[in-house]
Amino acid sequence: MAAQELHPENWVDLYADYLFNYAVARVSDTDLAKDLVQETFYAGLNSAKNFKGDAAERTWLISILKRKVIDHYRKINSKKGKAEVRINYSSDSDAEGDWLEQQVADPFSKDGDNIMENEELGLAIQDCISKLPQKQAVVFKMKTIQGMSTEDICNELDINPSNLWVMIHRARTALMGCLNDNWF
Amino acid sequence: MKITCQEASNICNKSQYKEASFWDIVKLRIHLLYCKACKQYSKKNSELTSMCDRAGLTMLSKDDKERMKRDLEKKF
Structure with a gap:
């Protein structure tokens, strides 16, 4: 090989x-x-x-x-002392819970899991986007990630709206299939 | 009031970006009542939207990429 x-x-x-x-x-x-x-x-x-x-x-x-x-x-962390974990009483008095016990992470919280899962999801989506034809990927990213308006994208790429929607349609269909295979 | 599946998917795509008009959405809803294929498509499409939102996707701007490319090419 x-x-x-x-x-x-x-x-x-x-x-x-x-x-x-x-x-x-x-x-x-x-x-x-x-x-x-x-x-x-x-x-x-x-x-x-x-x-x-x-x-x-x-x-x-x-x-x-x-x-x-x-x-x-x-x-x-290399500066001396920075590497150790320090817990202080909260300096801003607005914060809820004066006692350290009240400031520890909620053991039943699912946030950590969710954050990790969403991070992996993000990479899975990027992976699928990178398999799209270049032009579709560009349009999809501009529309979905940057949230640009249809008009702006059409001006920048010099295409017409129906063109844009066809590309969005193809990109979305491909992404659904790709994520179906790789995520669910 | 009847629309084709192609029109339905077009409205569905637009509605993912909140660009479908009220009447379009009404038409789409009626279509989805009797068209299973479009109903499935519409469900998957909304899922994709919510996944993209959840994943917090980010990207580099065009300028940033151009700059990166230029800087990188200098080192070739």
Whole structure:
């Protein structure tokens, strides 16, 4: 089997959104996430010779990004004393519950599970979007993620509304099928 | 009042982005009463919308991507 080759010139188009979603979910800061994605691409380029071709390009990039996220947290925790967990009485008196016992996480809360599940869902959707034909993916993202109006999209891409809705229809149908296979 | 399945799916798609008119939605509702295929499609379509909302999708803007591409190309 021929080893896979890297195509850095396509990285931004193919993987930037996927990596960005991954990063945002972990650092919850869009600017920082942007930087991490950029650094990931640089690092990928620098260590391209280590790419053995036994993993898909995206999996390989994600593994680099993973390290970048860990490094980031290590860096912000490296100043002495920051790494230890400190619990103070809440400084703002508005906060509910004066006692520490009242501030611990609710053990019956499902929030954690939901957040994790939604994060995976986000990546699954991005994955499915990346399998769409380029044009459909662009239109779908503009409409669904950026929430742009039909008129603006038509102007920017120089298409007419019925064109746009046909593409949205095809994209949505494909996504339903893809998520059906990969998510449910 | 009768609409074809194609019109129905078109209205359904628009309504996912809150761009269907009131009368269109009435027409769609009536259509869904007797058309099983469209009912199924409509259900899946709403599911997709709610999944996209739940997942909190984000993306990089066009400018950001252009900048990234330029910066990356410098390093080739």
